[in-house]
Amino acid sequence: MTPEKSSDFVAYLRAHLDANAFVEGANVNPASVSDGTRVSGFLPSLLLRPRNAADLSLILQTATKLRQSVVIQGGLTGLAGGARPRHGEVAVSLERMRGMSAVNVAEGTIEVEAGVPLQAVQEAAQAAGFMFGVDLGARGSASIGGMIATNAGGIRVLRYGMMRDQVAGLEGVLADGTVIDSMLGLPKDNAGYDLRQLLVGSEGTLGVVTRAKLRLRPAPKxxxxxxxxxxxxxxxxxxxxxxxxxxxxxxxxxxxxxxxxxxxxxxxxxxxxxxxxxxxxxxxxxxxxxxxxxxxxxxxxxxxxxxxxxxxxxxxxxxxxxxxxxxxxxxxxxxxxxYAQGQSYGFDIGVPLNAINRFLKLAADRVSAIDPTARAFIFGHLGDGNLHYIVETEEGADIAKAVLTAVAEAGGTITAEHGIGTDKRDWLHLCRSEAELAVMGRLKRALDPAGILNPERVISTSAAYGNKTLLP
Amino acid sequence: MTPEKSSDFVAYLRAHLDANAFVEGANVNPASVSDGTRVSGFLPSLLLRPRNAADLSLILQTATKLRQSVVIQGGLTGLAGGARPRHGEVAVSLERMRGMSAVNVAEGTIEVEAGVPLQAVQEAAQAAGFMFGVDLGARGSASIGGMIATNAGGIRVLRYGMMRDQVAGLEGVLADGTVIDSMLGLPKDNAGYDLRQLLVGSEGTLGVVTRAKLRLRPAPKxxxxxxxxxxxxxxxxxxxxxxxxxxxxxxxxxxxxxxxxxxxxxxxxxxxxxxxxxxxxxxxxxxxxxxxxxxxxxxxxxxxxxxxxxxxxxxxxxxxxxxxxxxxxxxxxxxxxxYAQGQSYGFDIGVPLNAINRFLKLAADRVSAIDPTARAFIFGHLGDGNLHYIVETEEGADIAKAVLTAVAEAGGTITAEHGIGTDKRDWLHLCRSEAELAVMGRLKRALDPAGILNPERVISTSAAYGNKTLLP
Structure with missing residues (x-):
């Protein structure tokens, strides 16, 4: 029997999940209030810790039925506010899902659960004579599930691609509880639509990654x-x-x-x-x-x-x-x-190589027009057209608009690797057409009809659902 | 003013497209009746030849409104019946879309229209000191649009990946005429859902690829x-x-x-x-x-x-x-x-390396139980777990069932690279779960509400739309 009222949410889940799945009130880790941005959201009054896809399926299915919004949390190292809880959201952490297979040497793959940190994968790969193709500074905490959900990048994209390129197989759960098991992970498999691609980079708004078969690379000599x-x-x-x-x-x-x-x-x-x-x-x-x-x-x-x-x-x-x-x-x-400087605002923008100078000039002019004392710190992955552009200033909001508009005018993207999350959602239109945004909305509605999964991330509920009544 | 009746379809389009866009009746090239399988479909009475995405947008928008089914044709080298016309379908060929940019040496990319054959891309890449990562036998005719739509593979997947991995930017048209322009093609771009991935490998059922920015590789020395x-x-x-x-x-x-x-x-x-x-x-x-x-x-x-x-x-x-x-x-x-042998049936199956022997044994036993005189010719891309398994026999239908069931029992895929098309549609359930098929149906409905785009390919209309009335 499924619950009918929102107040039944916890009671219903309690009858079906183990006691360790529930963390409530004062027991909720204060770290759950934010992500790598350190900007505080609302500390959730309930944090659920599923053991596996079946647990998560039950949670999401129930949430959809009761229209209870949930926010998914991994290693809390994101830089776009995607995992930062909003008021009234139940947090779901994949921290108990840390299983890892041995390396499959013939295939060059390893199977891991979503909560496994990047570094554990890197070390397992290395011990078996392989390497993992993605590396980034937060390797000790960033979880594989979160890295897949946000299509993480880093310093080796030039050679090995983004996180998407490391995903051979994937298991995920949709908002209505549907479990997608696409763990086979053959290098070639054209049997129907590739549902893995739908979850990679959707920042947990179209489904939640619970497990992956990761592709390993031959270790360099x-x-x-x-x-x-x-x-x-x-x-x-x-x-x-x-x-x-x-x-x-x-x-x-x-x-x-x-x-x-x-x-x-x-x-x-x-x-x-x-x-x-x-x-x-x-x-x-x-x-x-x-x-x-x-x-x-x-x-x-x-x-x-x-x-x-x-x-x-x-x-x-x-x-x-x-x-x-x-x-x-x-x-x-x-x-x-x-980041040891004063108040600063960071952008991870991407521009075509032939437009980098144009962007730098535009951004410098506009930033100094707003705040003549602002300083820009610039570094990044030129091989991918990806610059980290950090501005030390007190005029955050105006500077953000200036920098992101400059990117758009130079024909670039407002986020090369960190993702949209909550923080860049209202700027997404700068680099995506109305047609693209509308299709994103259609996908969101098709896969999360009640709008309960990481709502307001990537696209706003009103943009995705318009005036349509969400599912009861 | 958009047309109201099906009979208005051609009249309406004639007012908006150039004369060369229409090929009718006896002028339709007999080759349009089939694809690389040489199995005949219905010769279409109308073949439309858009010049660009705007032309195609008009065609598809009108087709959606009038519920006129269309089949998309590229180089006609497919091996799954995806481009083989069904009764009553209007064929749309991208053969006039053959524009190509110069190689962008700094990015290592080239922009091409959908109708450009693979070989032209390979030659342009080579002339600029690059190589293109996908190669296959039909290089002279296979079109880039079709290769992206079917996520083509070939002999270099081990090193360079499938066609999906070569696509930097993409332009495509959805069934309702929406033009998706995702041609920016930066190596890193996490601004919202990656709509390119939706079209790659959808075999023209979720949208039609019209243009791409392709990634080139440094030429090997x-x-x-x-x-x-x-x-x-x-x-x-x-x-x-x-x-x-x-x-x-x-x-x-x-x-x-x-x-x-x-x-x-x-x-x-x-x-x-x-x-x-x-x-x-x-x-x-x-x-x-x-x-x-x-x-x-x-x-x-x-x-x-x-x-x-x-x-x-x-x-x-x-x-x-x-x-x-x-x-x-x-x-x-x-x-x-x-193929110089007698009547034969080919399968391009994929199995995990540790299950190849199991598959070979199962398939051999079942094939010989059905037809003791049948001969199997086996070769393929072992590095990808992808075997071409060709059976010389007169018992095609029974053999297909036997071989594909053996693949499924060995935990593999019924098509590693050729795709599902029409010919393998009814076998897709062997290697995809009900949950996966249901999600594919949701995607199809979300992106092609009237079910006019390459209908009955990949998933059947009844499986995707059930008893729901399609859009008028």
Whole structure:
């Protein structure tokens, strides 16, 4: 017998779930109030902890019937407010779902439950002679379920793609309790619509990822990093094209750091700068290959020629694992440095390579028109057209509008990797057409007819459902 | 003013499209009656040829309003009956949409209209120092639009993924005429649901692909192929794992050919066999790398060790571009040989590597129980778990049921790359759960409310719409 009234919600679930599934009132972890943005939402009065897809199916089915909104929580490292609870929402955490299979060596895959943190997957892969293709700073806490739901990116997208590209099989639960088991995960499978793609990147608004079969990559046998000083972004783009032509897909990352961010990071870390500050731009790039000595020679020769023809003025190449780590530590240190400044607002925008200068000029002009004292810290994944653009200012709302509008005018996306969540929802129209937004609404209605699943994330309820009465 | 009656369909369109958009009656190319299966459908009395997305939008919007079913046609090379017209359908061909941009060297992309054949993309990529990641035998005719709609595969999936993985940007038209322009094609873009994924692999039932921005790969600087003789499928799986461990993602293809198919192909081609017939199994594998001499050394050493430890008994390595082509010509010759036999039925099934033997045993037993004289020709992309299983028999329908049921029992997919179309629609339930089929139906209803777009492909109208009245 299913419940009829909203007040029956907990009572009904209590009869069907184990006692550890319920965390209530004062027992709810205060961390559940927010995500990686540290902006507080409402602390939920009820947090549910399903053990598996069947538990979650019951929860969502009941929520749909009673029109009880739920917010799904993973590692709470998101940067768009997607997991930040709204008033009246029941939180559902996948923290008890941490099962992991052994690596399937023949397939090159591993099966994990949604609550498993990224680092656990990376370590299991490495122990079996593989690597996992996505890496990001929050690896210790970010959960695989959340990373799939938000299609996480990071520093290796250039070579291995986004989280979507790592998902072989997927299990998920829809708002009405339907369990989608697409865990087979064959490299080729064209039997009907690929339902996995629907859940990846939907930020938990079309369904909840509960389990995945992840694709692993052969571990590289050689890794070398290089830090380079260049004159400008234009030169960096030329260097990217040059390196791609010379070393092809040995290239595994191509990061840029603006000079003031480089100098600040070096100072913040208190280290001797590997390259002197004062250049126009810094690039951190690396290779991953299968033929150590020969790969290194090719990389070295390509970098030497790049210096020779003036694409970069100086280059340091790592000659040991320790030097490799040291160079990457600078890139990893950038965020610490930037967020140690005053009040700041971060944007992770994406622009076509040929529009990056246009965006930088537009954004700089508009930001300084609003707040002449504002400072922009710029770094990011140039190889993917993805810049982290952090503005230190007190004028957050106006600056957001200025920066995101500049992105749109330069033909880019307002979020390359963090997603829309709650915080960028009202800006989505800047880079998506009315037709696209309308189709997103049709999908939302088709898969979550009562609008209970992560509502108001990605698209607003009114945009998705209009005046239509939601299901009773 | 939009038309009200079905008879107005052509009249209305004639007022809005150019004269070359209409091909009628005796002028309709007889080839439009079928696809690569050569099974005849109904020759359409009207074939429409839109010039662009706007033309197609008008056609589909009108068709939805009047409930006129349409079938979308590309290069007519499909192998599942998806483009084969049914009675009363108007055919829409994208053959006039053949525009292509120059290669964007900085991004590594190219923009093409749906009607462009694969080979044109391959050649443009090569001329600009890139390669295109998907290759298949029908490259001269298969259109990019059709390949995206069917998520085509081929011999390089192991390394570069399916067609889905080559799609950076996409433009498509939905059944109600909505034009989705997602051509931006940034490597990272998480602004809302990824609508591109919805159209890729939907076989034209959720929308029609009109244009794409395709991702290109750095051209390999070294290519070497090897033909090997082995004892069994088990050895081939061990060899695959061994090579992946030894040469990582240098590995770019891993094909198997059963011994009778190898012998038959050699005989059919009238060539001297590079390796003597009579082994348990033949493997054709190759590498693509960036460091020619060193890559070759590694490949050679790995193959030598594989022979040494008994994973294979004999190996021939190409030592020139010509020898590379000669070895691949054998693999390409397999289809010609197999289809030169008597009446045959082909299946492109996918099974997890650890279930391949189980499938082979089950299928062989059941096929011979139905037709003791039946012969099976087996070859395919072992690296992806994808076998082409061709049965020479007169008992097509019973054999299909037997083979596809065996696949399902072995936990595989009834179609790894050809898709469902019309021909496998009634078998889809063998490898997809009721829940999955129901969600596919919800998507179909949400995006094609009148059920006019490639109807009865992938899912039947009754399964998708049940007893609901379709839109007027």
């Amino acid at each position: 050689s890794e070398r990093a290089a830090l380079l000083s260049l004159g400008s972004v234009d030169d960096a783009i030329k260097l990217l094209v040059f390196l791609r032509e010379r070393i092809g897909d040995l290239l595994a990352a191509f990061e840029i750091i603006f000079p003031d961010v480089y100098a600040g990071t070096i100072a913040h870390m208190g280290i001797v700068p590997p390259l002197p500050p004062g250049a126009g731009l810094y690039v951190l790039t690396d290779i991953q290959g299968q033929t150590p000595d020969a790969d290194l020679e090719r990389f070295q020769a390509a970098l030497g020629d790049a210096v020779e023809i003036g694409l970069c003025s100086d280059a340091i190449l790592s000659s040991s694992g320790r030097e490799f780590e040291t160079l990457w530590a600078i890139r990893d240190g950038v965020s610490d440095c930037v | 070294s290519e070497r192929a090897a033909l090997l003789s082995l004892g069994s499928v088990d050895d081939a799986i061990k060899l695959l794992v061994f090579l992946r461990e030894r040469i990582g993602d240098l590995l770019a293809a891993f094909e198997i050919i059963f011994p009778d198919v190898y012998a038959g192909t050699i005989a059919h081609m009238g060539i001297v066999p590079p390796l003597p017939p009579g082994a348990g199994l033949y493997v054709l594998t190759d590498i693509q790398g960036q460091t020619p001499d060193a890559d070759l050394e590694r490949f050679q050493a790995a193959l030598g060790d594989a022979v040494e430890i008994g994973l294979c008994s004999d190996a021939i390595l190409s030592s020139s571009g010509r020898e590379f082509e000669t070895l691949w010509a054998i693999r390409d010759g397999v289809s010609d040989c197999v």
